[in-house]
Amino acid sequence: xxxxxxxxxxxxxxxxxxxxxxxxxxxxxxxxxxxxxxxxxxxxxxxxxxxxxxxxxxxxxxxxxxxxxxxxxxxxxxxxxxxxxxxxxxxxxxxxxxxxxxxxxxxxxxxxxxxxxxx
Numbered sequence: 001x002x003x004x005x006x007x008x009x010x011x012x013x014x015x016x017x018x019x020x021x022x023x024x025x026x027x028x029x030x031x032x033x034x035x036x037x038x039x040x041x042x043x044x045x046x047x048x049x050x051x052x053x054x055x056x057x058x059x060x061x062x063x064x065x066x067x068x069x070x071x072x073x074x075x076x077x078x079x080x081x082x083x084x085x086x087x088x089x090x091x092x093x094x095x096x097x098x099x100x101x102x103x104x105x106x107x108x109x110x111x112x113x114x115x116x117x118x119x
Contacts, residue, residue, distance in 0.1 A: 003065035004077045010058030012084045014051040016092065021047030076115045079108045 022028065025045055030038040042048060065074050083105050089095040 001069070001077075003061050003068065004074055005080075007058045007061035007065055008078060008081045008084065010054045010061065011078075012081050012088065014054030014058060015081075015085060016088060017047045017051030017054060019051075019093070021045050021049075021051060073115060073118075077112060079112055082108055 024047065025042070028042060030042075043052065086097060086101060086105050090097045
């Protein structure tokens with residue numbers, strides 16, 4: 001379970017870095033004539049690159065998690081990322097969190113609870 005939580009942590013953190021980076025270089029566009037330089041500009045933008053690196057670290061922990069946990073249990077646990085993203089989006093990015101979003105996250109938490117009980 002620890003590997004799963006660490007993987008989720010790095011994935012969520014990576015998502016935030018990518019969001020921050022995209023916000024700084026928006027609007028994004030890729031030209032057919034300059035596709036490689038355009039993609040390189042996006043990928044190597046510091047915050048986006050950091051986010052992708054954090055995803056890679058999370059993937060390494062995910063590999064360890066899968067070596068110790070059934071996929072049918074581990075994969076649904078990734079849904080905790082939605083919960084953490086919602087909370088951090090409100091706290092860090094100052095996004096508006098509606099009642100519907102909160103209810104949706106409650107359903108996710110209940111689903112994770114059910115799956116963890118069956119493991």
